Amino acid sequence: MSEEQRHRVVVVGGGFGGLNVTKALAHADVDVTVVDRTNHHLFQPLLYQVAAGILPPGLIAPALRGVIRKQKNARALLAEVTDLDLDAHVVRASGPDGRPLELPYDTLVVAGGATHSYFGRDEFARYAPGMKTVEDARHLRDQILLAFEMAELATDPQERAEWLTFVVIGAGPTGVELVGQVAELAHTVLPQDYRAVDTHEARILLLEGAGAVVPPFAPKLQRYTQGRLEAMGVEVRLHSLAVGMDGESVTLKGPDGEETIRTRTRIWAAGVQASPLAAQLAERTGAGTDRAGRIEVNPDCTVPGRPEVFAIGDMVSLDGLPGVAQPAMQEGKYVGKLIKARLAGDERTAPFHYFDKGSMATIGHRAAVADAFGMRFTGVLGYTMWGFVHVLYLIGWGNRLGTVYTWARALTFSHSRGHRIITFEQAHERAFRGPGPVEAPVRGPSRAG
Amino acid sequence: MSEEQRHRVVVVGGGFGGLNVTKALAHADVDVTVVDRTNHHLFQPLLYQVAAGILPPGLIAPALRGVIRKQKNARALLAEVTDLDLDAHVVRASGPDGRPLELPYDTLVVAGGATHSYFGRDEFARYAPGMKTVEDARHLRDQILLAFEMAELATDPQERAEWLTFVVIGAGPTGVELVGQVAELAHTVLPQDYRAVDTHEARILLLEGAGAVVPPFAPKLQRYTQGRLEAMGVEVRLHSLAVGMDGESVTLKGPDGEETIRTRTRIWAAGVQASPLAAQLAERTGAGTDRAGRIEVNPDCTVPGRPEVFAIGDMVSLDGLPGVAQPAMQEGKYVGKLIKARLAGDERTAPFHYFDKGSMATIGHRAAVADAFGMRFTGVLGYTMWGFVHVLYLIGWGNRLGTVYTWARALTFSHSRGHRIITFEQAHERAFRGPGPVEAPVRGPSRAG
Numbered sequence: 001m002s003e004e005q006r007h008r009v010v011v012v013g014g015g016f017g018g019l020n021v022t023k024a025l026a027h028a029d030v031d032v033t034v035v036d037r038t039n040h041h042l043f044q045p046l047l048y049q050v051a052a053g054i055l056p057p058g059l060i061a062p063a064l065r066g067v068i069r070k071q072k073n074a075r076a077l078l079a080e081v082t083d084l085d086l087d088a089h090v091v092r093a094s095g096p097d098g099r100p101l102e103l104p105y106d107t108l109v110v111a112g113g114a115t116h117s118y119f120g121r122d123e124f125a126r127y128a129p130g131m132k133t134v135e136d137a138r139h140l141r142d143q144i145l146l147a148f149e150m151a152e153l154a155t156d157p158q159e160r161a162e163w164l165t166f167v168v169i170g171a172g173p174t175g176v177e178l179v180g181q182v183a184e185l186a187h188t189v190l191p192q193d194y195r196a197v198d199t200h201e202a203r204i205l206l207l208e209g210a211g212a213v214v215p216p217f218a219p220k221l222q223r224y225t226q227g228r229l230e231a232m233g234v235e236v237r238l239h240s241l242a243v244g245m246d247g248e249s250v251t252l253k254g255p256d257g258e259e260t261i262r263t264r265t266r267i268w269a270a271g272v273q274a275s276p277l278a279a280q281l282a283e284r285t286g287a288g289t290d291r292a293g294r295i296e297v298n299p300d301c302t303v304p305g306r307p308e309v310f311a312i313g314d315m316v317s318l319d320g321l322p323g324v325a326q327p328a329m330q331e332g333k334y335v336g337k338l339i340k341a342r343l344a345g346d347e348r349t350a351p352f353h354y355f356d357k358g359s360m361a362t363i364g365h366r367a368a369v370a371d372a373f374g375m376r377f378t379g380v381l382g383y384t385m386w387g388f389v390h391v392l393y394l395i396g397w398g399n400r401l402g403t404v405y406t407w408a409r410a411l412t413f414s415h416s417r418g419h420r421i422i423t424f425e426q427a428h429e430r431a432f433r434g435p436g437p438v439e440a441p442v443r444g445p446s447r448a449g
Numbered sequence: 450m451s452e453e454q455r456h457r458v459v460v461v462g463g464g465f466g467g468l469n470v471t472k473a474l475a476h477a478d479v480d481v482t483v484v485d486r487t488n489h490h491l492f493q494p495l496l497y498q499v500a501a502g503i504l505p506p507g508l509i510a511p512a513l514r515g516v517i518r519k520q521k522n523a524r525a526l527l528a529e530v531t532d533l534d535l536d537a538h539v540v541r542a543s544g545p546d547g548r549p550l551e552l553p554y555d556t557l558v559v560a561g562g563a564t565h566s567y568f569g570r571d572e573f574a575r576y577a578p579g580m581k582t583v584e585d586a587r588h589l590r591d592q593i594l595l596a597f598e599m600a601e602l603a604t605d606p607q608e609r610a611e612w613l614t615f616v617v618i619g620a621g622p623t624g625v626e627l628v629g630q631v632a633e634l635a636h637t638v639l640p641q642d643y644r645a646v647d648t649h650e651a652r653i654l655l656l657e658g659a660g661a662v663v664p665p666f667a668p669k670l671q672r673y674t675q676g677r678l679e680a681m682g683v684e685v686r687l688h689s690l691a692v693g694m695d696g697e698s699v700t701l702k703g704p705d706g707e708e709t710i711r712t713r714t715r716i717w718a719a720g721v722q723a724s725p726l727a728a729q730l731a732e733r734t735g736a737g738t739d740r741a742g743r744i745e746v747n748p749d750c751t752v753p754g755r756p757e758v759f760a761i762g763d764m765v766s767l768d769g770l771p772g773v774a775q776p777a778m779q780e781g782k783y784v785g786k787l788i789k790a791r792l793a794g795d796e797r798t799a800p801f802h803y804f805d806k807g808s809m810a811t812i813g814h815r816a817a818v819a820d821a822f823g824m825r826f827t828g829v830l831g832y833t834m835w836g837f838v839h840v841l842y843l844i845g846w847g848n849r850l851g852t853v854y855t856w857a858r859a860l861t862f863s864h865s866r867g868h869r870i871i872t873f874e875q876a877h878e879r880a881f882r883g884p885g886p887v888e889a890p891v892r893g894p895s896r897a898g
Contacts, residue, residue, distance in 0.1 A: 037873040039598060056505030058868030065642040066869065075644040078598040078876060095602045096595065096876035135872040146545065149488060149527040153544045193514040195524040398858045398865055405854060409847045416847055419507030420515065422488040423584040427527060427545035 010105035016328035017111030017313030024336020050137035052181035053417035112275030114314035128266035165263035170270030171208035173361035180364040274315040299351030459554035465777035466560030466762030473785020499586035501630035502866035561724030563763035577715035614712035619719030620657035622810035629813040723764040748800030
């Protein structure tokens with residue numbers, strides 16, 4: 001251990017931001033410590049496919065220490081960061097068993113990511129789980145699959161209809177991707193599997209507060225997406241907000257007033273909120289935060305008054321960049337280079353410049369919209385592009401090939417959702433919450449970023 | 450629904466026994482209802498590979514209703530059987546939310562499987578989890594991987610050594626397969642991944658009460674297996690029983706007296722016990738049970754005095770057959786044929802005849818022992834045979850190809866254990882049990898059989 005001599009970089013979070021900083025420092029004369037509350041690097045853009053039973057989580061969530069195993073100047077620690085002591089230059093964390101850890105740093109990079117936001121209605125968490133972590137995605141998968149199982153067991157038609165009603169709240173890319181998967185399950189994958197229930201009867205709603213689905217996309221792509229979803233049997237409700245919910249219903253406020261929809265399954269895809277570490281950093285540096293709790297950073301991703309402290313990714317407000325993978329990855333690479341340059345005595349700090357590679361979202365399993373390099377793609381062409389790009393960004397050829405194989409299987413055999421496991425404990429736990437199925441606790445610092 | 454008119458067969462359990470009965474009735478004029486407390490058919494012989502992080506559970510646990518989706522005379526229900534009312538000809542069950550279900554039958558097949566047995570020391574369950582279900586395997590995987598994470602965090606050498614000590618109790622095929630995987634993880638897969646810890650230092654013990662490992666195999670294969678394990682760095686302790694344990698140690702009684710080994714990870718692979726449904730059936734029919742709680746059935750797999758009630762698989766004592774897949778599968782097929790013959794008016798009941806296809810076990814990931822058709826195979830040849838046979842028995846070409854791909858990947862890249870996810874909640878839950886990591890509750894009726 002030469003930690004005493006070498007420049008110590010502590011990276012908080014092993015998501016897109018944290019991992020890219022770490023890798024950018026591979027050949028630098030530093031010791032890097034990445035702290036994450038899970039043991040894996042999650043490729044979040046494909047997480048909805050875990051919730052849909054298509055991909056096993058392992059393919060999109062390789063062990064972080066496996067990813068950096070050849071980078072001998074980096075180590076990974078499984079712990080939750082609790083305190084950023086900027087004066088003492090120490091990160092304090094807590095191991096899985098609560099043991100305290102102290103990580104002194106010379107340079108600190110905070111990439112704590114974001115979690116769901118219920119816009120102050122935290123009681124919704126119990127009724128409408130969101131999807132940020134592997135555990136969230138597994139919960140959603142259990143909940144969606146269990147709804148069909150419960151419908152098959154139900155003898156009361158009203159109860160059965162409630163189990164067959166799915167409401168996705170929020171029509172951003174994640175909400176669109178999730179609702180598309182629910183529609184495919186109900187209308188394509190599962191019909192042959194059930195006897196008492198005709199899964200075609202499932203009612204699937206998508207609520208969006210704005211006036212269009214996938215708000216960041218061009219109007220043409222928004223219209224295409226909405227049309228595709230409606231063709232798949234999804235009821236799209238624009239200008240509609242969820243204003244109340246309980247275990248058996250959701251109340252929405254739309255253009256025509258309030259309406260209560262009886263449903264046992266609600267999925268939250270409406271809002272995100274920065275890791276609490278953003279607020280902690282802001283408080284200790286005097287930086288501002290935006291509505292989503294993201295900290296405003298300098299153009300070089302440092303925080304005010306602390307040139308040795310960087311913040312990047314979903315927990316950061318910078319140039320209005322969206323909380324998706326690309327800005328986090330590019331910020332990570334940028335900060336890695338900046339640290340190397342500084343160590344080489346180069347104190348110039350050219351500000352971070354984002355290169356927009358475009359946006360994409362899938363609708364069901366055979367169509368997508370892509371908006372890249374000034375061009376717009378839809379349908380199978382969009383889907384092919386989407387698939388190509390996403391596989392390329394996965395880590396390791398083993399995971400890429402495994403994903404391609406699994407997709408080929410799912411596309412060839414429309415019934416093939418290979419990962420549909422519900423264990424007894426899960427079924428029991430979910431269903432015994434009775435009406436309100438999954439409890440999604442509001443969490444501490446999340447890991448992406 | 451023509452349930453009123455057609456002969457109703459209720460199958461309890463969707464394991465090897467239950468699934469094979471169901472499939473054998475595919476073209477019979479009956480209505481089959483399979484009840485299982487999970488939604489999947491588990492291929493238990495490969496479950497240890499889930500615990501080792503090699504296979505994702507989906508490949509070996511397809512949704513039961515997916516497996517029988519084309520068999521229109523069969524349906525699957527997710528519920529736990531609580532009562533076999535043989536006089537009323539009704540199976541009573543409880544849905545995931547506790548709702549009562551009544552399933553009237555004309556013919557009943559009980560294939561409730563088995564669960565672990567702690568030989569009356571149920572307090573061991575908390576400290577030494579076993580592996581019968583997908584959930585068990587995930588728990589074991591979490592526990593094994595978390596032990597290495599905790600070792601990396603530990604600063605006290607004694608504590609670190611405890612986290613790096615693994616004790617597998619029971620050297621039957623499952624114990625041997627599990628201990629082989631732990632040794633491969635420690636000595637081949639993980640060394641490059643850790644910085645503070647040298648995983649080569651892991652101490653891995655295998656306890657066996659009998660005088661040889663894999664007791665059902667021929668002495669030559671037993672010696673080979675033990676030699677292989679020792680070459681992989683496993684300490685094999687024969688004539689040794691676990692007589693006590695707590696969160697940080699296990700006490701064994703061996704030829705040289707008692708010894709206490711400091712360890713944070715114990716895995717139970719020593720005993721099985723029939724589903725409580727076996728005792729219920731025995732009590733209601735006057736049948737005997739053996740030491741493992743298995744019910745003694747007639748040569749045609751019926752229970753005494755109830756020609757319309759069959760019991761098969763791991764919960765049954767018949768001709769001294771072992772509680773493995775082959776007897777359960779063959780009994781299932783036999784009973785299916787018998788039911789069809791009876792419906793055709795053929796009341797002859799040739800007794801069940803078992804065709805022994807041999808036994809196999811793997812040791813680590815490149816060697817196996819196989820004892821089949823009077824021949825014995827070891828090493829890579831045994832491993833190839835083992836792999837071929839196991840892939841063949843998996844359900845669906847998609848799962849077979851997926852498994853072959855995953856194995857090829859794991860064999861080519863020795864670091865490739867693709868499914869190593871520990872979520873924050875899991876880490877927290879396990880580690881906060883502190884010393885005694887996983888609580889494995891003693892369960893109700895298990896599902897295999």
